[in-house]
Amino acid sequence: MGEPYYKYHVFFCTNERDDGSACCANHDARVVRDYAKAKIKELAISGKGSVRINLAGCLDRCDEGPVLVIYPEGTWYTYVDQEDIDEIIESHIKKGIKVERLLI
Amino acid sequence: MGEPYYKYHVFFCTNERDDGSACCANHDARVVRDYAKAKIKELAISGKGSVRINLAGCLDRCDEGPVLVIYPEGTWYTYVDQEDIDEIIESHIKKGIKVERLLI
Numbered sequence: 001m002g003e004p005y006y007k008y009h010v011f012f013c014t015n016e017r018d019d020g021s022a023c024c025a026n027h028d029a030r031v032v033r034d035y036a037k038a039k040i041k042e043l044a045i046s047g048k049g050s051v052r053i054n055l056a057g058c059l060d061r062c063d064e065g066p067v068l069v070i071y072p073e074g075t076w077y078t079y080v081d082q083e084d085i086d087e088i089i090e091s092h093i094k095k096g097i098k099v100e101r102l103l104i
Numbered sequence: 105m106g107e108p109y110y111k112y113h114v115f116f117c118t119n120e121r122d123d124g125s126a127c128c129a130n131h132d133a134r135v136v137r138d139y140a141k142a143k144i145k146e147l148a149i150s151g152k153g154s155v156r157i158n159l160a161g162c163l164d165r166c167d168e169g170p171v172l173v174i175y176p177e178g179t180w181y182t183y184v185d186q187e188d189i190d191e192i193i194e195s196h197i198k199k200g201i202k203v204e205r206l207l208i
Contacts, residue, residue, distance in 0.1 A: 004178045011115065011160060047164075056115060056158040060151075071175035074108045 006052040008093050009071045010036070013059035029066055030055065036085050043089075051093060064104045077102045110156040112197050113175045114140070117163035133170050134159065140189050147193075155197060168208045181206045 012033040037053040040046045046053075061067050061076070068088075069076050075098060079085055084102055091097045116137040141157040144150045150157075165171050165180070172192075173180050179202060183189055188206055195201045 005165070005173075005180060009173075009175070009178075011158070052164060054115070054160040054163065056160045059158065060156060061109070069109075069113075071113070072178040074113075074176040076109060 003049065004072050005048060006071075007049060008051045010051065010053045010068055011056040011059065011071070012036070012054070012068045013061070013065060014055050014057055015062065015065060032066070032079065032082065032085055035082050036089065039085070039089055040093075043094075045093070061104070067104060076104045078104050107153065108176050109152060110175075111153060112155045114155065114157045114172055115160040115163065115175070116140070116158070116172045117165070117169060118159050118161060119166065119169060136170070136183065136186065136189055139186050140193065143189070143193055144197075147198075149197070165208070171208060180208045182208050 012029050014029050033053060033055050037046075040051045040053055045051050059067055059069060064076075064078055067076060067078050070092065075092070077084075077088055077099065079088070079102060084099075087099050088102065091099050116133050118133050137157060137159050141150075144155045144157055149155050163171055163173060168180075168182055171180060171182050174196065179196070181188075181192055181203065183192070183206060188203075191203050192206065195203050
């Protein structure tokens with residue numbers, strides 16, 4: 001398959017079950033995701049061969065949430081606020097260094 | 105990180121841009137995804153260590169759509185109907201054999 005289509009394909013759990021009910025506390029996943037997406041765009045590292053930020057449905061790890069997963073490597077993070085997202089982008093995505101304290 | 109949380113984490117592109125507009129023809133991604141999800145449940149291969157089916161936003165490969173991606177391996181497929189989904193489940197997910205004709 002060669003190089004992955006996206007080097008970092010990030011999926012934010014929206015914390016919503018199929019029936020629309022919350023599967024854990026509402027953590028404003030959409031707001032944080034929009035923030036991440038804007039930042040990646042600002043850094044000009046979005047698109048093929050680079051970074052893609054997506055919202056997914058419920059990733060079913062609610063008890064550890066809010067969560068996001070970075071594929072293809074399969075790294076799972078939790079986060080509290082935008083500062084955590086900043087750290088994931090600055091360390092993991094820009095330098096390839098995992099943010100240990102946020103790993104789940 | 106050890107074994108991936110999900111052996112096969114499948115994301116269906118919903119073919120919707122952030123503003124809600126269609127980014128390609130409406131391919132009933134939700135219907136097909138619901139079908140896949142029900143089938144995985146019926147086969148009792150859903151959950152941790154096994155298979156998870158999610159809907160994502162636009163995966164931004166619309167010109168090749170409708171598409172789905174299977175992580176962590178990063179295999180991208182297009183599909184036309186439920187028969188294609190059956191083949192992906194039977195071959196790729198159950199036997200680990202890629203469906204060459206549907207690869208993108």
